[in-house]
Amino acid sequence: MYNIRKLTEDLTWIGGIDRKIQKFENVYKLNSGMNYNSYFLDCGATVLLDTVDKEVADIFYENLKYCLAGRALDYVVVHHMEPDHSATLAQVLDANKDAKVIVNAKTLQFISQFFPDKDYSERAVVVKDGDELDLGTHKFKYVFAPMVHWPEVMLSFDETEGTLFSADAFGSYGAINGSIFADGKDFEKDLLNLHEHRRQVRHADNCCHQQGITARHQDDLPFAFLRMAQRHR
Ligand SMILES: [Fe+2]
Numbered sequence: 464m465y466n467i468r469k470l471t472e473d474l475t476w477i478g479g480i481d482r483k484i485q486k487f488e489n490v491y492k493l494n495s496g497m498n499y500n501s502y503f504l505d506c507g508a509t510v511l512l513d514t515v516d517k518e519v520a521d522i523f524y525e526n527l528k529y530c531l532a533g534r535a536l537d538y539v540v541v542h543h544m545e546p547d548h549s550a551t552l553a554q555v556l557d558a559n560k561d562a563k564v565i566v567n568a569k570t571l572q573f574i575s576q577f578f579p580d581k582d583y584s585e586r587a588v589v590v591k592d593g594d595e596l597d598l599g600t601h602k603f604k605y606v607f608a609p610m611v612h613w614p615e616v617m618l619s620f621d622e623t624e625g626t627l628f629s630a631d632a633f634g635s636y637g638a639i640n641g642s643i644f645a646d647g648k649d650f651e652k653d654l655l656n657l658h659e660h661r662r663q664v665r666h667a668d669n670c671c672h673q674q675g676i677t678a679r680h681q682d683d684l685p686f687a688f689l690r691m692a693q694r695h696r
Pocket residue numbers: 543545611612613631
């Protein structure tokens with residue numbers, strides 16, 4: 464059974480919703496679940512923009528299968544490697560052997576660290592800040608946004624339809640309640656959630672330092688968070 468929402472003629476939301484989760488990444492307390500956003504673009508080429516957390520993998524795969532309708536997947540765009548965006552990336556790439564993965568150089572490094580037994584470098588289309596790519600009938604521009612909120616984050620802008628795929632730039636907690644478009648959201652409530660998220664991230668960062676968990680390099684900060692989360696399980 465699939466659960467999708469068509470956003471434009473070419474673009475479809477194919478993510479998943481987890482209403483049972485109590486803590487995001489086993490660290491940050493949640494009150495109303497989590498939403499994992501992934502998008503499918505049908506523009507001559509078939510393009511997947513981000514994947515989802517493993518908790519909603521089954522519905523996500525069903526959604527992707529429905530949108531592909533028997534066609535091959537041509538591209539997977541990775542905006543951010545945090546597991547809520549990318550935990551199912553390897554499964555998608557392994558199931559779609561001809562798909563190319565659009566990344567920046569730092570993301571490619573992260574992929575090799577998250578999936579150490581995989582090597583997707585031969586399938587990578589590595590973009591630089593400001594690069595443009597034509598994907599079928601849509602033209603994309605890639606903009607790097609490091610530390611929003613990991614070092615590898617990039618945004619992509621679909622110049623054809625004017626859609627910004629913003630990684631976590633406007634991220635917040637909470638499951639959507641049927642509203643994907645901005646005018647269906649309670650911004651005051653969502654912004655408060657976002658402030659709370661940032662407060663918790665600062666707290667986690669402080670805990671890392673207090674416990675002597677230090678990153679070997681700035682790029683390793685996510686792994687320092689991961690190690691701290693494992694200690695608190
Ligand atoms: Fe993130």
